[in-house]
Amino acid sequence: MAKLLDVRVVSREEIGCCPWQEVLDSMEKWQAVMAAVTLQGEEPVCWAGATFLGFETEIFGRQFTKLQLSDLRVQHYTERVGCVSAVAEALNEWQRMQGVFCAYIRFPEDRLDLAHGLEQAGYRFVENYLTFSLDSKEGVSEQQYPDIRPYIPSDIPVLEHIATESLLTSRFHSDPRIDPIGAAKTRAAWVGNSCQGRAEVVFVADQGKGPVGFVIGRRCGGPFGREAVLDLIAVSAHARGAGLGQKLTRRLLEYYSGRVDRITVGTQGKNGRAVRMYQRCGFVLDRAEVSFHMIFGK
Numbered sequence: 211m212a213k214l215l216d217v218r219v220v221s222r223e224e225i226g227c228c229p230w231q232e233v234l235d236s237m238e239k240w241q242a243v244m245a246a247v248t249l250q251g252e253e254p255v256c257w258a259g260a261t262f263l264g265f266e267t268e269i270f271g272r273q274f275t276k277l278q279l280s281d282l283r284v285q286h287y288t289e290r291v292g293c294v295s296a297v298a299e300a301l302n303e304w305q306r307m308q309g310v311f312c313a314y315i316r317f318p319e320d321r322l323d324l325a326h327g328l329e330q331a332g333y334r335f336v337e338n339y340l341t342f343s344l345d346s347k348e349g350v351s352e353q354q355y356p357d358i359r360p361y362i363p364s365d366i367p368v369l370e371h372i373a374t375e376s377l378l379t380s381r382f383h384s385d386p387r388i389d390p391i392g393a394a395k396t397r398a399a400w401v402g403n404s405c406q407g408r409a410e411v412v413f414v415a416d417q418g419k420g421p422v423g424f425v426i427g428r429r430c431g432g433p434f435g436r437e438a439v440l441d442l443i444a445v446s447a448h449a450r451g452a453g454l455g456q457k458l459t460r461r462l463l464e465y466y467s468g469r470v471d472r473i474t475v476g477t478q479g480k481n482g483r484a485v486r487m488y489q490r491c492g493f494v495l496d497r498a499e500v501s502f503h504m505i506f507g508k
């Protein structure tokens with residue numbers, strides 16, 4: 211069993227003085243504000259970064275962070291769990307001092323070493339998260355979409371209402387320790403921000419009496435070059451089960467056909483209706499992850 215010589219929070223500057231270029235590079239990629247490093251002799255075997263989440267922090271009026279962990283340079287399972295728990299504890303201490311309320315981390319669901327290490331440091335499971343993807347040329351039919359149109363600015367209040375009422379499976383909604391009013395506000399703000407420039411395209415379902423659903427598409431880099439994400443979709447409860455969700459999805463696929471190579475979408479594993487709809491439209495499961503939260507204080 212390797213000896214853990216040092217576990218501590220280090221600053222970016224301090225890491226910058228060390229010959230650990232790889233650590234520095236990965237921290238920059240993560241935009242980490244601080245990192246905990248576990249040392250084994252001179253070499254770091256595990257490190258982690260915490261990033262402040264501005265969107266959530268503003269909505270809840272409390273500090274939210276996201277954690278990321280490096281690969282582990284130790285093989286033994288117990289050692290791996292120990293490293294994860296040690297860096298997470300070190301970051302917890304730092305986050306407590308910063309007045310953080312909620313820290314969040316997402317990782318592949320089969321990484322039991324991460325799950326156990328994080329649990330030892332106080333983190334708790336909140337959701338299964340599934341990401342689907344599709345080659346943008348697939349899933350496109352020559353269909354017409356008479357009841358789907360681009361959004362107009364006067365739609366925004368209705369779309370925010372649909373989002374608040376419909377989107378109830380997020381990691382905020384799934385954690386009973388998080389204020390449900392704030393959780394609802396995140397969905398409304400997401401739609402509002404999307405319409406006001408964050409998204410590339412927003413389509414609404416409208417059968418003549420105003421919007422009853424929407425889908426949001428956004429461009430993202432991604433490892434495959436030209437990539438887009440189906441960012442959010444919802445249909446009002448009274449209009450569901452009539453094919454509008456599928457039409458909205460297919461209209462977005464048609465929009466991105468030829469514009470990007472690949473489209474992804476993520477949802478919670480418990481959202482069976484959304485999962486079935488994405489699969490019907492040609493999406494296939496890409497990866498399965500879990501999200502954990504650590505709540506500090508009350």
Ligand SMILES: CC(C)(COP(=O)(O)OP(=O)(O)OC[C@H]1O[C@@H](n2cnc3c(N)ncnc32)[C@H](O)[C@@H]1OP(=O)(O)O)[C@@H](O)C(=O)NCCC(=O)NCCS
Binds near residue numbers: 443
């Ligand atoms: C997911 C969601 C957008 C689907 O919208 P929808 O308009 O109900 O979707 P569809 O009508 O295309 O499909 C829903 C069901 O109705 C069925 N259906 C579609 N057209 C139908 C018709 N004409 N007659 C009977 N059933 C029909 C579909 O087969 C499907 O059945 P299933 O759930 O058993 O697989 C909607 O349920 C929703 O807004 N949920 C809450 C928000 C949410 O979870 N969004 C995803 C976040 S990632």
